[in-house]
Amino acid sequence: MTKKLILIDGNSIAYRAFFALPLLNNDKGVHTNAVYGFTTMLLKILEEEQPSHALVAFDAGKTTFRHKTYEEYKGGRQKTPPELSEQFPLVRELLDAFQISHYELDQYEADDIIGTLARRGEQDGFEVKVISGDRDLLQLVSDHVSVALTKKGITNVETYTPSFMKEKMEINPEQIIDLKALMGDSSDNIPGVPGVGEKTAVKLLHQFETLDQVFANVEEVSGKKLKEKLQNHKDDAFMSKELVTIDIQSPIAVKLDEIQYNGHDSTKVAHFFRDLGFHSLLGRINEDEEGAEEVQDALPSIDVTIVDSVDETILEDHSALVVEMLGENYHTSPVEGIGLVNDSGTYFIPTNVAMESELFKKWAQDKTKKKWVFDAKKTLVSLKRFDIDIEGIEFDLLIASYLINPSENHHDIPSISHRMDKKGIAYDEEVYGKGAKMKVPEQDSLADHVGRKTTMLYEMKDSVEERLRENSQWELYHELEMPLSLILGEMEHVGVAVDVEQLESMGKELQRRLSEIEEEVYKLAGETFNLNSPKQLGPILFEKLELPVIKKTKTGYSTSADILEQLEDKHEIIPKILLYRQLGKLQSTYIEGLLKVVDDQTHKIHTRFNQALTQTGRLSSTEPNLQNIPIRLEEGRKIRQAFIPSEEGWKIFSADYSQIELRVLAHIANDEKLIQAFNDNEDIHTKTAMDVFHVSKDEVTDQMRRQAKAVNFGIVYGISDYGLSQSLGITRKEAKKFIDRYLESYPGVKEYMDDVVQEAKQQGYVTTLMMRRRYLPDLTSRNFNRRSAAERTAMNTPIQGTAADIIKQAMIDLYHKLADERLEARILLQVHDELIIEAPEHELETLKELVTKVMEETFSLHVPLKVDHAYGDTWYDAK
DNA sequence: ACTCACACGC
């Protein structure tokens, strides 16, 4: 087997990672983006290269031997940001966990260490691979030394071999030094010859081979100016050469046989990953399929009693309760067992033992026995499957964690525990495996893991609640999200009835039309191909049919709808493709997709609302997503005909807020004109058009109203001038003008936008009216894009988030009102600004008034909230 | 098992 040596330029990779990735930080405010990027790069290299030897080199200190030659070496360079410097010790820790040597040497740079070892390795018969982001290292390339440079991002590299270099750069590795000597390097403050850039330098080296030859034959250089510059800066060039030349004989102490790589210590690495919150990476380190037992053996042991029959002594008030399931879908996943922790101990109750126990059921349903859970909704729904209606849920760690920081991507017990510095717990993935390898471990392991999770839940309650109070979020948590959670759970459990035959017959008709269109497209294309593949479609349209290329994606031609629409009258194949796409979407996502998740016993669909996911406070919906059922195009809207009441003689009733976000904006910004418009019950888009274009009502054309509508849309969703230009098909400049004119027209809005960004910069986050919070670390980003995106988010989130708060409040109010009035009507779905209800026909008259009133009065703004309603035999008809 | 391009809603 050949010996393979990997040499990594530690500083360079850390820098790259730092600037390539957003400034992630974990809960304790420690930045981890560079470490994270470094880790992904390292994992990839180790997987791909399987090195026998490895070393990471770092720059030692401020001064190097090069400074003796040239004092200003690396002068003028920006100071390393503290957010990065603080990560270097972590990178070293990481390497220790991976058991990879790292090395630095006073007065020398990482380059010199790498160069020296590369040459030594080469002589000893190694295949050497150098990883860096610094092109200077290309001078090391030889038959047995290749250099991988990071391209975009961090794991994306390009490997330079002598032949690749010749092809790509048209010069040899040996010429790299001379190239740099001529062109200099501003980032290292290397002068080179002024006025000579890469192009000229390459040209010179083509002609004269080496730097020495260039100057020996300087008379032959074409161009008077160039010749002069060379003659005047000969010394600079040779000094530059000295500076960029890597010292391949640096006095380093390490020997090659001391830097063998024998694989990492998975326990240490796992520990490190957990500490820093690198969950996604944990799955990539257990080469030899560590089972649940091994993972747990590494943790301090705990005492879990496996219960074989439930007795009263374990069912206390104030208990942490975990209903454990491996699958995501709690409507269908088997319950693997129950975790219970209270003052009397830590218990694991096997599913059948719990569910067959009358005592357990009675305890669960007793509202005076307070339960602390993780995910109240999931707990509620899964117990309902066993005919248990849980009561007395007093604490929900999932919701609390989400409210404290919604941008945290992992709101599971182990992740939250690690964020709060509680270590004795493994991630689900480590215990259960993931994907196809996921399996229920044997009972002892299961009980141990569930026991730990329940213990963590039990122990974290107080500090998490305290945090909510500190954030002034107690009311949001306790009066809004917690009650809502149970209502959502009930909605999910009730489900929505579906007319399966209707879906199936629509599917058949669609299939027929799809095949027909497909045939026609193939005929027009002159060949058959996979019409669902943009990769295959691109060449047909833009090469074979020679249609003009408007936009490319990184993998080929863009064939998205907005591009195809611009080509619509260029070729008759285009409208057919668009129709095929439209119908294909309906078929695969909505017909087939929905049929897949219909319960075949009850013909109902049970979505799951994710209450702890979006950054703004909105809900999301999965398996299936019932918040994106088509409505815009009639063809798709018909899908809604398949959503029907679950009982004979009932109707679907729908109520939606009219312009809730813009009303919220009027309120928050306290903009006189906007408030006036809503108080006068004006058509807001027409009003906006009047104000932006300075015209009277009857002068507003359709075109103007359409543009005003898009501007309003942009304000609500926080899109950029670019986004607005795209949606209106105008230039960015024009779009910006629209936005500016809008802000001139509504000075209150302008003031709000400025203030909210200002305030967010000061405190680091924005809030909604109900104190929902969103952190925006990118507000201080050095990257313009990031910063402006964060600024738009700062303006937009209070608007969208407050609207989300309001409809959530309305759901709670409505739920209670329906119960108080003894109505049978029940809420089925929420679609951001709309509630879908089913009700017996005789309740409709009552509902019209009651639902509207509750929704409009749920929250009092400086402008009225307006609710429209409709009903019919299907969701389609409730329009 | 993953990423990409695309498309649906608000």
Add this chain to the structure above:
DNA sequence: GACGTACGTGTGAGTA
């Protein structure tokens, strides 16, 4: 003036 530009979920293709 650059850069790549509301947020979600789900699908099929393509690659590893």
